[in-house]
Amino acid sequence: MRNDAPTRTNLLALREELSLARLGRELLDQKRKILANELLALVDQGAELERKADEALAKAWRLLEDAALSDGVLEVSILAGAVNSDAGIELGRRSVMGVQLPVVRTSFTERGPYYSPLDASYRVDAAAAAFREVLSMMGRLAELRVSILRLAAEVRRTARKANALEKIAVPELEAAVRRIADRLEENERDSLALMKTVKARLEAAAAGEA
Amino acid sequence: MKYFAVGDEDTVLGFGLAGVRGRAAKNAVEALSAFREALEDGNVGVVLITERTADLIRPQVEAWLASGSFPLVVEVPDRGGRLPGRPGLRELASSALGVGA
Numbered sequence: 001m002r003n004d005a006p007t008r009t010n011l012l013a014l015r016e017e018l019s020l021a022r023l024g025r026e027l028l029d030q031k032r033k034i035l036a037n038e039l040l041a042l043v044d045q046g047a048e049l050e051r052k053a054d055e056a057l058a059k060a061w062r063l064l065e066d067a068a069l070s071d072g073v074l075e076v077s078i079l080a081g082a083v084n085s086d087a088g089i090e091l092g093r094r095s096v097m098g099v100q101l102p103v104v105r106t107s108f109t110e111r112g113p114y115y116s117p118l119d120a121s122y123r124v125d126a127a128a129a130a131f132r133e134v135l136s137m138m139g140r141l142a143e144l145r146v147s148i149l150r151l152a153a154e155v156r157r158t159a160r161k162a163n164a165l166e167k168i169a170v171p172e173l174e175a176a177v178r179r180i181a182d183r184l185e186e187n188e189r190d191s192l193a194l195m196k197t198v199k200a201r202l203e204a205a206a207a208g209e210a
Numbered sequence: 211m212k213y214f215a216v217g218d219e220d221t222v223l224g225f226g227l228a229g230v231r232g233r234a235a236k237n238a239v240e241a242l243s244a245f246r247e248a249l250e251d252g253n254v255g256v257v258l259i260t261e262r263t264a265d266l267i268r269p270q271v272e273a274w275l276a277s278g279s280f281p282l283v284v285e286v287p288d289r290g291g292r293l294p295g296r297p298g299l300r301e302l303a304s305s306a307l308g309v310g311a
Contacts (some may be wrong), residue, residue, distance in 0.1 A: 009288065039303050040303065043299050043300055043302075043303040046299040047299050047300055048300060053286075054287060054292065057286060057287060058287075060224060061220075061224070061289050064220065064223070064227070065289075073223075076223060077223050077226070078226075079227070087212070087213050087228060087229055087230060088211060088212065088247070089211040089212065089255035089256055090211065090255075091211055091255050091280060091282075102280070102282055104256065104282065124227070127224070127227055128228060129229035131224050131227045131228035131230075132227055132228040132229075134225075134228070135225065135230065135283065137229045138213070138256065138258060138284060138286070139213075139256055139285055142256045142282040142284035143282070145282075145284055145298070145299065146275070146282050146283075146284075148268075148299055148302060148303060149275060149302065152302055152303060152305070153276075196247045
């Protein structure tokens with residue numbers, strides 16, 4: 001409950017504040033909608049990619065198991081030490097309504113492995129290829145997951161702000177404006193009545209003198 | 211920038227075949243030190259951590275995710291597949307948007 005003195009200046013100031021609060025609520029609502037749209041688009045992409053990545057990973061696990069079973073875990077781990085391909089990541093940022101979102105690009109520099117292809121079974125190569133494929137999706141998946149978490153947090157925050165304005169600030173200001181307006185009108189009526197009384201007395205006094 | 215894998219030995223081995231550095235962790239202490247190593251290495255852009263290992267150090271992982279800094283952390287299923295009862299991306303989003311939004 002606001003307790004401003006019922007003056008014309010305060011009334012004007014409060015009206016200004018009220019229209020600002022309404023505008024703010026409007027803007028926050030728009031922001032929330034834009035963020036939510038972005039979020040939904042990312043979720044669609046993310047869910048699809050997550051499914052694909054899970055499948056690719058399951059396949060990679062199977063191939064790795066095959067390799068480990070036929071060649072021995074030791075052999076595979078020795079070969080893993082001799083792999084000479086790199087997965088590089090480029091990190092960037094983009095911004096949606098002031099929310100910083102990461103952008104990840106994965107690039108592979110494949111060089112021939114340090115092991116001789118004659119020593120290694122094709123199973124190891126197949127497993128390595130499968131894991132590279134998984135990795136190529138992981139960068140994007142990480143980007144999407146993190147983006148979705150951040151957007152979701154921002155959507156919640158924005159909705160809370162918009163609600164606070166709508167449910168608390170705006171009604172309070174409206175009540176204050178109404179109270180002051182009523183009070184001013186009341187004062188006006190008071191002074192009108194007062195003026196009339198004064199005028200009547202003055203006229204009575206003038207008639208008495210005459 | 212590079213990937214870094216934290217998880218059980220199989221996970222580290224598997225991603226090792228694709229040229230990813232990693233550290234195996236069997237318990238919470240090892241997991242924490244591997245996770246820290248990954249985060250502190252300035253050349254790591256994305257940390258891959260298995261869900262099971264992430265569960266060992268859940269508070270630290272969540273805190274990092276919430277802090278919103280780099281490197282990015284992504285949880286991957288290990289050999290046993292996804293753990294049940296995880297909120298998927300869709301659930302995350304719909305809980306943020308509220309019902310019917």
